[in-house]
Amino acid sequence: MGYLNNSTITVDAILTKKGREVLARGQNQFNISHFALADDEIDYDLYNVDHPLGTAFYGAAIENLPITEALTDETQMMKYKLITLPRGTQRLPIIDVSINAVNGVSGDNFQLIPSTLNFTGANANYGYTIVINDSNVVQGTVVTNAPAISGVYANPVAAAAGQNPGGMATFGPMTSTIATFIGDAGSTQQLSGLGFAFTLRHPSVSDPTARDINTSITIFGNETGGFLTLPITIRSTP
Secondary structure, eight states: OOEEOTTSOOOOOOOOHHHHHHHHHOTTOOOOOOOOOBOTTOOGGGOOTTOTTOGGGTTHHHHTSOEEOOOSOTTTSOOSBOOOOOTTOOSOOEEEOSOSOEEEETTOEEEEOOEEESSTTTTTTTOEEEEESOTTTOEEEEEEOOBOBTTBOSOHHHHHHTOOTTSBOOOOBOEESSOOOTTOOSSOOOEEEEESEEEEEOOOOBOTTOOEEEEEEEEEETTTOOEEEEEEEEEOBO
């Protein structure tokens, strides 16, 4: 990640692997029909109503913050999306899964069915994205489909098989969000999947000390931009 010169208004756009594939086909197949805005770089605590130069300078520190470059990994970029809500909205939509943490024993399975509170119909079209931060602790499968967006496969497995372009995508095991390279330490990977319901599994881990192992999962609303992070604690089996 780097920084852009914020002295001018800049749009820094990069294509994902799928975007490059579509662009290479030519014949006007590359057509951007959806986009999102986010304010990841902004620290609103810097808004200073006591600035000695007056109201025109309240946001000066914010306006001078560096702008980060675009990334192709959606789990690391645009975590704080901007949304437009109807006039008069008093509460923001929030993600809920009815639990505050996950505790289990290695080998257990459990299901998560996210919902969105405070806003009727929110995330009903494109569902949720779940991100597992440590595949050695938790692995997962998307069990309820969500539609692919704008003819782009939402799942690389379905894309490789040539299934369901632009329709209901077929989902299975979650896929790694970040490529691994020679020399990378360990086998830990971050996994993600898109859908309306998810089954998570704790891989069987044998450890004579029967110790706790920890990670977390984050669930994003694909339309509202809201997210929920759950801590996970798994007890290995002796």
